[in-house]
Amino acid sequence: MSSEITIYVGLADLYxxxxxxxxxxxxxxxxxxxxxxxxxxxxADKNL
Structure with missing residues (x-):
């Protein structure tokens, strides 16, 4: 998993x-x- 995906999914978790x-x-x-x-x-799965 790229760092970009990790950060984006982390934001979803924070929300x-x-x-x-x-x-x-x-x-x-x-x-x-x-x-x-x-x-x-x-x-994230489809575009990042």
């Missing part, structure tokens, strides 16, 4: 684990952060 990010995204939908994490991993 999922940090309570402030979860609180921010929960305003839009309670499962929004899960969706964003999956989308970021998919993007």
């Amino acid at each position: 999922a684990e940090h309570p402030d990010f979860k609180k921010f995204f929960d305003v839009y939908h309670p499962k929004m952060i899960e969706y964003i994490g999956k989308a970021m991993r998919y993007y």
Whole structure:
């Protein structure tokens, strides 16, 4: 795994684990952060 992918996926993990990010995204939908994490991993797998 390249460092670019590691950093990008790490950002997705940070979003999922940090309570402030979860609180921010929960305003839009309670499962929004899960969706964003999956989308970021998919993007990293296909494009980075």
